[in-house]
Amino acid sequence: MNLELLNHVSAFIWQEADMLDHGDFDAWLNLWTEKGTYIIPIDPNETDFENTLNYAYDDHHMRQLRVQRLIGGESISTSPRARTVRALSRFRVLGEEDGVVTVRCAQNLREFRKDVLKHYTADITFQLKREGECFKIQRKLIQLINSTDTLAGIGYIL
């Protein structure tokens, strides 16, 4: 097991999680490759995300719009903003090809907004492209364990 790589990707992913929980969205937008995709599918067995319905299928432009919606103060479902704390663990490097490391991990997220505490658990699979000493996110795939159930509004970035 390559513990150095595991350490490296874990540190990167924890940093991303911290940016999202603490609203450091400009820094977050810069973590991505130009063509990076942020995907939250519905069907846990789906692999062709581009040609199916997802909860989110964001390219760079949509990520920018999503951030704008969260901070713009025009949306009654995102203001007040939800407070979130996410914990990521169970990192496993699934492989590396052409400078892209694939890592799968577990995310447990607690959300508090107004008077409701909610809990979302997901498998997250990152494709991280090596950029010098660091990484850029090429794809972030968030598979909620209850994706096939009815969900309530999620007014933040998973």
Place this chain on the structure above:
Amino acid sequence: MTNLIETVNLASSPADLVLHDRVHTSLYTDARIFDEELEKVFYSTWIWVAHASEIPEGGSYKSTYIGKQPVIVVRDRKKDVHVLLNRCRHRGATVCEHKKGKANSFVCPYHGWSYALDGSLRGVPHPESYADCLDKGELPLVSLRVEEYNGMIFATFKDDIEPLVDFLGPAKKWIDLFMKQGAGYGVKVSGEHRFRFPGNWKIQLENTTDAYHFPLVHKSFLSSVDEQTLELFDFVKGPGYVEDLGNGHSVMVMIPELVDLEANLDQPIPERFEALAEELRGEGIEEQQVRRIVRAVGGSGFNLNLFPNVACSMAFFRVLQPVSVNETEIHHAVITMDGGPAVANRYRLRLHEHFQGPMGFGTPDDSEAWERVQKGAQAGTDLWIMLNRGLPGEKPSEDGLISDVSAETGMRAAYQQWKKMMSV
């Protein structure tokens, strides 16, 4: 000591609770009214259960609910559609727990009774103990009356109500117009967003023909679209209208030029669709068909609200399912062109994701507003929900009543039907 009698204990007739321009708050909050609605509305009229594309082949099925009763919608080998109560006739277990799929039969997991696709009881394990006291012909899955109009499948518990086409009446021509967004390929349901909100089902029913809320509740969505789309969605002051179509149905036309998607195909292609048109031409699709696809790709310029549980809403089907007096489940089923160009269908999928669903830029704000209605309606239990917007300008039309685009005409239509059904 009359002041000790709470208003909630006073019996009120539906006619006292629904006036021509307002409805009483208890319609959102009274659990006894909700129970009565299940019987008198959901179990007494035509309820939408599926679009034909959801069960394309013999053996295809989906499971859903009519009111609170679980049902299976299934196509048999002869291609006939059956709507069956999802309840084994032996001891009551559900015989199907999947949302959709393909099956040869439905087998109860408890004791193994098996049913054919038309609901007939095929076999029971170890029948010897029943000797001659089990007549299989008497115990099929209960099969409801089913009728279909232009791909829209409805079912009802009632054998004595009017045929579906009469129930739909003038709404039929709007369904026909809506289906034109298949651009000649046909309309296909390709998945759905499902969510719940803590509020009464009629709050959502009202919203489908509520243009008044759009610029305010959906401000963040409007900030996220291009100039041309923004212009298109700036319809509250525009020439659109709402029309009462009878039987509780109504249509809200937001964008009159997009009522008939097959008209005006010679108009210039809007700038935002140029790239898509170019890709379609690149696939060898002839110019007229390119124009047809491009014009249909964003959906129809109207919302058709069919009482009580389905809407043909611009580019998707909106289905509502009552859960309790203060909880409602909503499905937003995305529509694609069946076998149409993948690039056009991707456009439709991304459009749906942009507005609908728990992470869309529209749905969560609607949901928040509806939740606030339910919460606020706990205050002032003797107050009324006002529905008088657009009354002064309302006039008779060929199909019913018509008023301006942000009139509450559609809501008044739905509540008059509610009153009629609840008064039986």
